[in-house]
Amino acid sequence: MPTSAVSPQAWCSLILTRCGLTFRGTQVPGVVATVRDHIREHQIENEAAYFTRLAKEPDGSAEWSALVERLLNHETSFFRHPPSFELLRAQVLPELRESAPGRRLNFWSAGCSTGQEAYSLAMLALAAADRDQHSGDFTVWGGDISREAIGLARRGRYNSRAIAGIPPAYRERFLRPATQGIATEYDVVDEVRRRVRFTTVNLLAARDVSLNHDVIFCHNVLIYFAANVASQVVAGLAQRLTLGGYLFLGPGEGPSERPPGLEPVAMNGVRAFRRKAQWVAEVRP
C-alpha cells in the first residue's frame, strides 16, 4: 500500500456522502480494491491527493463519474417486479385518468439504470390508453446517477435475453429487430421512445427534478443506501408527487416506517404509497 494511501473508512465515507451507497464488513475490502484498481489504471500516483481532489469535484464530473461507475450495480430488467406493474395497470392508472381527465401524466423511474423500467412504464401506459380509449398523454422520466447507464437507456437497444420479461403482445407491438443473426438485438419503437426522457440525476441532490410526478418507481435502489440516506431520499421522492400521486418502492426496501405525507396502499407483495392531499412538504433534498 502506498504511504499516501487513504483509509478504507475515509473512502467509504466519501462514497456514502456523495451517492448514498453504503458498504459494510466484508464488502469494504472489495470497495477499496476497486478504488485502487481505478487509481492504478489511471496512473494516479498520490492516492491522498486524488481523494482530496475528488472530494471537491461536483457530482456528475467526469472524474467522479469514472470512479463511481465501477461501484454501481446496474442489474435490471423489463417489468422486473410484476405485482407493482399490475397495481399500476389495474388500479392506479384508471384512477389517475379519472381524477384528472385529459391531463398529461408524469412518471419517474428513479434509478432507471439502462432504461428497462422506464420503457416498461411507457409500454404499459400506451397499452392502457388503447384499452381505456383515451388519448393517454404522458411522459416517463428516467433518471440515474450513471452516465453510462443513461447512454444505454437513450439508445434503447436490447438483446434477446434482456427482452425476455416483456409480455409477448408488448414485444410484438413495441419492439423491432435491429440486427439479425445469432445475436439478434431489438430496438424500442419510436412510439415508446418519444414518451421517455432520460437524464443523469443523483437522488441525493435531486433539487432540479420537477415536483409534479403522478407515479414514481424506485425499485432496487434504496437497498444500496444507508438507512438514514434511504429515508431522506424517500422524503424527497414523496415531495415530488402530485397530490394523490403514487410512490412504488421495491418490497422490503426503504425505511420501515411510513414515509411522511404518504398513506400505504394495500396490495400483497407491493410496497406502494399514495400522497395525502393535505400534506405540506418540509424537506426537499
Ligand SMILES: C[S@@+](CC[C@H](N)C(=O)[O-])C[C@H]1O[C@@H](n2cnc3c(N)ncnc32)[C@H](O)[C@@H]1O
Ligand atoms: C440495481 S439498479 C435498479 C434499476 C431498476 N430500478 C430496477 O429495479 O430494475 C440500481 C440503479 O440505481 C442507480 N443509483 C445508485 N445510486 C444512485 C443515486 N445516488 N442517484 C441515482 N441513481 C443511483 C445505479 O446507477 C443503478 O443503475
